Amino acid sequence: MTNTPQQDNAASAYMAAVDLGSNSFHMVIARIVQGDIQLLHREKQKVQLAEGLNDDLVLSEEAIERGLTVLRQFADTLQPFAPQSVRVIATYTLRRAKNAATFLRRAKTLFPFPIEVISGQEEARFIYQGVAHFEHFDGKRLVMDIGGGSTEFAIGEGSQPLRLASRNMGCVSYAKTHFGAGKISSRRFQRAIVQAEQELEPIVSSFRASGWQQAVGTSGTIKTIRDIVVGLGWSQGALELTQLLQLKDYLQKFDSCDELQLTGLTEDRKLLICSGLSILIAAFQMLQIEQLVYVDAALREGVLYEMTDRLQHLDIREQSIQSLVQRYAIDQAQAERVKQTALQLLAQVKDSWQLTDEAALLLGFAATVYEIGLQINSSGVQKHSAYILQNANLPGFNQEQQQLLACLVRFHRRKIRADEIPYFSLYELPLVMNLLVLLRLAVLLNQKRRDEFLPDLQASARVQSLQLQLPLSWLQQQTVLAADLQQEQKSLKKIAFKLDIPALQDLNDAQLNQDAV
Template sequence: MIPRKAAIIDMGTNTFHLLLVNLHAGDFTTIYKEKIAVKIGQGGISNNTITQEAKKRAFHTLQHFKNLIDGEGIREIFAFATSAVRSAENGSQFVTEIKEKFNIEVQVIDGLQEAQLIYEGIRFSGSLSAENHLMMDIGGGSVEFIIGNEQESLWKQSFEIGGQRLLDLFHYHDPILPEEISNLTLFLEEKLTDLLDAINTFSPTGLVGASGTFDTLSDIYYASQQIKKAKTEQTFLLPRVGFELIAEQLLNLNKSERLKIPGMIPMRVDMIVVASCLITYILKHVAVDTLTCSNFALKEGVIAQLIGKNSLEGASLN
């Protein structure tokens, strides 16, 4: 039987991801994957707009993705846009232009749909157990928090406090100044009251970080321990003590010094500073010795839906 092929495009605020897959009964194999730092939030996210320069980068990347999709003869394309597009006043015009130029139908999903897909991706990775976990995905525009277990998500919410927004608001000096960290922390206290209430209600005992920043943090930790990451694994463990040492380093180094850290990648070098401040804040409220880092996130949540490994609650691929 010829496998069903699909392309998933995740148009994040910072990074565009492409995933080409063969879908099987209950599983998938990757044909090709790529991520490009498009930064569509740069220069405009604080003003709720997508700038012309950002649009140009997005179209250039989507043309490249479309060439790869066509090269594989893939007809099923599932494209999703998140925080930067949903909050931009010219977001719907942007999506219309993509349809006209590339014949790609982009679904602009809301924060709860995004959180649900992230949950399904994390569950698919095998990162969860019967105990309640707090899950988080730090995007450029928003951060999704989910509390749940391997059976179900119990609570989820999206907060417009992503890395690009925090950079624009607080990170003016390099290295970041102590007062900038204090201001950022006060801002999080103000914005995350719903999350703290949910933590008190559901008492998560584990913390899972999805993709992005957490991939890079675990890469840095593994490099520091001279351990090679297994390509077949979807879940990596980062001891809290290891994270705290890395975070301290990130806060005290400038950009060129951060770039020299083994495991660091250029597309994360700016945002990882404010993201580490956010994780540090969360760790004050969730007592864990180990952070679980899941390679799977939104894209794999979409695959979980396509192959029927989910409950179809809260987000759909219509």
């Protein structure tokens, strides 16, 4: 498909999904036509980021440059697109690389769209959604995707994923480890298969127990193996273990991948075929897969469908937050008080601080779950809450969104440790601090946990400052709260933020006058 937005002037909503994979970078451009997605244009560039990841999980300069070069090309294609119409997802290599922040910082200078690094489980969920929307199936299905650095598994029914897993084994990383320089031998195959089986061991029992009626493979690796097997006349399309083992025996007749000349095997896949086949054989044997069919849909299609859901205000992140509320028995009445106060303040300072609807959504999520750690202990609740949010499986959230929630909740009370606030590529530090101030104030003002307790709140803001108007007569009756607000002023001053509360100053002046008398 070669249509581009410049070539097609039809009145349609264009969107794009970009997948920064460990082997290749992919881009898909689509439009919404009568509520459905119509794919218009695809681009794929071989990058092999995972090849540049060393044993210390540091990404090489050469790999970084390869990735940035492709992003420059993608940026040119995506030039007409609005930011909200493009979603960019990064997977295994950038979630594992210790210097991923370096890549993301440099990418920002030449690629105008935010890059979201997602967890392995989130990657598996997107892949499942791509398959589920692409091809309907009645019953449970197992979906498998072999990537450059990791392999994702999902079991689901209809559009609902039921079990998700990501394992650290991919065709690029295994090629580097087991088939260096493209060398082939039975011993190399055996080592690769055994390592993949060891990697799969933790998920075998739970996946087998779930069961499925259809097994589906996605990604270039599985497509290549399918095409080779069909080209050799061993299958009409579906893959079975006997064919995979037969292909392994066939490949072992050669000393090097460079010697391979097979229908369906492109030059860029030659060095990856043995590693990908080893992983697939291990999966068939460990999960007892009888037959696997290939489906031409994967992560980027799943991303596109989720983008359409968000356009229709069906945000899976809201379901994830509500799941936490139920699981950890959060005091929903108090959470709602804090959320409403935080959003009320945000609405009044939104323009001054240039806060987006997405910022408001994330602040609301943080306010909803700030007390999640009470399930562990009321002492140090902020630390317990942050720990849960950092480590929970939260479908719909990328790694930085989840990290931001944890950060806001971690410092919603007590001392703010600026040196412990992580680096964000998606969020500027002033935004993080502004949201943190709003959450802290909302929690503080609702400390009595009572409805209809607060007076009308009026707030205005400037850079690194917020003025909060409170009725003096009301504040005079809240001596504990007044003292806490004074302490909050001191806490925020330490991070160079000014909290101005005129009524508090009036209260202090009145107290001084009274003492003087």
